[in-house]
Amino acid sequence: MGLLSLNYRRPAYVEKQTSRRIDNGGEFDEKSDVSLKSGRAGVASGIPDALTFDRIVNGGTCPPCTIRDFMNYLIYIEHSAENLQFFLWYRDYVKRFHEAPASEIALAPEWTPAMEEDAIMKIQKDAASKMKKESPIVREMFKGTDFDKTPDMLRVESRDPFSTPPGSSAGDNISLSGSQATTYIGHTGDAFSAAGVKRPFTIQPFRAEINRVIATYIVDGSPRQLNLSAREQKAVVQALSYTTHPSAFTTLSQTIETTLRLQAHPNFIRWTICNGNPARVTFARGLGAGSIILAAVGSIILTLSSAGRGWRALFAFLWVFGIATLITAIKGMCVVLHGLHHRHIRPWELFVSGDNDSEMTLGEGKQSFDSFGSCNSYEDEPWIVRYRRRFIIRKIFDREVWIQEPALRQIQDTIFLQSMLSALLGAGILTAIFVAVPAGGLF
Known part of the structure; x- marks a missing residue:
């Protein structure tokens, strides 16, 4: 494969608050909508077509850009693996649901946007009624704070999927395995009660699986709780009390997919470009900066001496090495590893199968692709x-x-070539400056 354009820029880090999703019924702005529907982040964002989100999740990439590497990144770096786990489950669920017999599908009617809007309005009305019952003293105390939830504020409540920390945490220790395999029934019942709805019609297709999804991803304290507001949580539970049709997850799935495509995926590609671990990159930065300082000191000494000007040009090689090493290290790369097209093994990969390289299987240490795991x-x-x-x-x-x-x-x-060209330009300018300065003749 050839090089990318010389004006290439690696993906910018996407902060949580830069989501473009707005609270208008699940719509996106034009740029976000195109990216979501096409699955392309665009070359302008630093992600080539070969590394799009869809290619990764569909298994069209090689290590270290596979879906397993993406999952490991979300587990160990971004701490939001539940988003990808839910996304993969939902995609598979949609396929299985539509492959079910028509007689079973008929038992699960579609959840329409009008139904969802009615459910949200009911949730807001209940919240407003609860607020009216509170003491005026309490309302005055919390006026102007995050606890002052008036109906108007509820209507404009942000649905930014990046606005709060991800749901994975060390404190989430509820599991659906072993002796707790049946506890999801109790958690699901609590969720329906909290949402103000009755337990659903039990002969709908996939009802037991939907109950496990609620207990795993939706309810408070669930092992893989998604980052949902209270309103979103109640709305999806009310939808699931009515039907097991995939349309009940439409808004939720769009929010999760937006997070994955517009935040997690660009950050994953940016992180994967780094071929060295933090210790190696720090060492490379120090080596580059040290080489630049050494070249500067040497050039100054020769300039102040009686040595010929030509000797000062010898430090051009050190200038090039130092500048190139420093630039690549700033971008998370080590020039030595790049020369071999190698990368450091991740810490969680090092101890998977002992110390024998030939026996090591990368990324196999966690059952992260189990939809209802811990x-x-x-x-x-x-x-x-x-x-x-x-x-x-x-x-x-x-x-x-x-x-x-x-x-x-x-x-x-491409990044290495950019660094070398910058280094050659910088070294040429610095060398020309030192060579042009008359000899000091101090010694």
């Missing part, structure tokens, strides 16, 4: 303590693995 907490995994105890020099020279994804190597080649 919480995504990893604080009790043994690699954390072992890696923390690892000596800093060993971290700098950790084990490496070949980068298999051609598109990622293409991005890294």
Whole structure:
């Protein structure tokens, strides 16, 4: 594969508050809508067509850009793996639902936008009624704060999926496995009661599975609780009390997909471009800065001496090396690893299958693709303590693995070429300046 354009820029880090989703019934602005429907983040954003969100989740990429790598990133770096887990479950559920016999599908009517709007209005009315029953003293106390929830404020409540921290946490320790396999029935019943609806018609298709989804992703304290507002939570529970049709998840699935496409995916690609661990990148930054300082000191000394001007040009090689190394390190890359097209093995990959490289299977240590697994907490995994105890020099020279994804190597080649061209330009200017200065003749 050839290089990308020389004006290429890697994906910018997407902050949580930069979501373009607005509270207008699930609509997006034009740019977001195009990205969501096409599955393309666009070359302008630094993500080539070969690394789009859809290609990753459909298995069209190679390590370290596979869906398993994406899942590991969401678990260990972004701490929001429940979004991808729900997305994968919902995509599979839609397919299975429409493949069910027509007689079963007829038992689960579609949840229409009008029904959802009515449900939301009812939730707002109930909240307003509850507010009126409160003491005037209490309302005055919380006036102007986040607790002052008037009906008008409820109508404009933000539905920004990035506005609050992700739901995965070490404290979520509820599991649906083992002796607790039947507890989801109780959690689901509590959810229906909290939403003010009755338990649903039980012969609808996939009703038991939907109950487990509610207990796993929707209710408060669930092992993979999604980042939902109280209104969104009640609205989806009311929809699921009426039907098991996939349309009951329409708004929720759009919110999750928006988060994945417009925040998690660009951040994942940006993070994957880095081929070294933090210790190696810090070392590379120090090496680049040290080389630049050494070249500057050497050039100054020769300029102040009686040595010929030509000797000062010898430091051009050090200028080039230092500037190129520093620029690539600022972008998370090590030039040595790039020269081999290698990357450091991630900490959670190092101790999966012992110390034998030939026996190591990357990213197999967590059953993260189980739709109804336990919480995504990893604080009790043994690699954390072992890696923390690892000596800093060993971290700098950790084990490496070949980068298999051609598109990622293409991005890294482009960044390296940009760094070299910048280094040659900078070194040429600095060398010309020192060579042009008359000799000091001080010694």
